[in-house]
Amino acid sequence: MTCTATFSGKAGRPVYFGTNTKMYKTIAQTSDFLTELDRLTAGLSRERLTLFVIPSFTALERARRCAPPERILLGAQNMGWADEGQFTGEISPLMLREVGVQVVEIGHSERRHVLGETDWMENQKVRCALRHAFTPLLCIGETAEQKEMGLSDEVLRTQLKAGLQGVTAAEAARLWVAYEPVWAIGTAGVPASPDYAEEKHRVIRQCLTEQFGAVGGAIPLLYGGSVNRENAVQLIPRPNIDGLFIGRSAWEAERFAQIIRDCLAVLSAV
Numbered sequence: 001m002t003c004t005a006t007f008s009g010k011a012g013r014p015v016y017f018g019t020n021t022k023m024y025k026t027i028a029q030t031s032d033f034l035t036e037l038d039r040l041t042a043g044l045s046r047e048r049l050t051l052f053v054i055p056s057f058t059a060l061e062r063a064r065r066c067a068p069p070e071r072i073l074l075g076a077q078n079m080g081w082a083d084e085g086q087f088t089g090e091i092s093p094l095m096l097r098e099v100g101v102q103v104v105e106i107g108h109s110e111r112r113h114v115l116g117e118t119d120w121m122e123n124q125k126v127r128c129a130l131r132h133a134f135t136p137l138l139c140i141g142e143t144a145e146q147k148e149m150g151l152s153d154e155v156l157r158t159q160l161k162a163g164l165q166g167v168t169a170a171e172a173a174r175l176w177v178a179y180e181p182v183w184a185i186g187t188a189g190v191p192a193s194p195d196y197a198e199e200k201h202r203v204i205r206q207c208l209t210e211q212f213g214a215v216g217g218a219i220p221l222l223y224g225g226s227v228n229r230e231n232a233v234q235l236i237p238r239p240n241i242d243g244l245f246i247g248r249s250a251w252e253a254e255r256f257a258q259i260i261r262d263c264l265a266v267l268s269a270v
């Protein structure tokens with residue numbers, strides 16, 4: 001079914017829905033996914049709605065041709081922090097710019113906890129993304145162990161302060177942040193309850209406001225971690241949740257479009 005509804009946003013604030021396809025989907029699969037997603041969502045007003053998809057690097061060029069930039073923003077899952085150099089296996093901001101990338105995902109929990117990236121590295125990447133006029137999507141979140149020890153808020157604050165070191169308020173206006181508790185992500189993940197997610201988003205909002213003033217308070221905050229059709233409609237109306245960053249439940253276009261439709265219906269009713 002094609003979406004045609006118009007939507008007025010969350011009390012005037014924009015709303016965001018996106019997915020990172022991780023190390024799934026070939027070029028052909030990404031192309032089919034994006035073509036179908038665009039067909040299903042093209043009728044939605046983008047006045048206060050932002051959709052984005054973050055496919056694998058090899059699929060980016062074809063993805064750009066399937067997803068009109070004014071309807072579906074295209075993201076990269078990672079980026080090196082130098083324009084060029086002896087960094088085997090890294091990808092340069094210039095290369096991402098060349099294929100039409102708009103958003104750069106930085107610090108996904110798998111980059112941090114499986115591949116060993118540090119807050120210092122995420123900070124280099126955020127600053128590089130800003131220099132190159134991308135929208136950095138900084139992902140933060142505590143592990144299960146940190147949560148059990150009652151350290152969640154400290155961890156979030158540290159990741160924000162370290163990851164955004166040296167970023168000016170003017171630059172912060174171009175930033176997005178995703179709260180993705182490590183224990184909530186992936187097949188072994190347990191989704192955060194809407195109350196818990198809202199509470200952590202409130203902490204993040206407060207920390208960003210302390211760092212950047214009013215600009216910080218307006219930074220879009222997205223929740224990610226085992227979002228599905230059932231919990232999406234409970235998460236999205238929460239005051240500090242501006243959007244949903246979805247993995248597995250968004251990798252089939254009809255399912256993703258259905259979640260978007262459900263959420264917009266809920267928001268239109270509040």
Ligand code: PEP
Pocket residue numbers: 020180184185186187189224225226227245246247248249
């Ligand atoms: C993710 O890895 O960023 C994610 C949110 O995945 P999932 O929704 O599958 O838990």
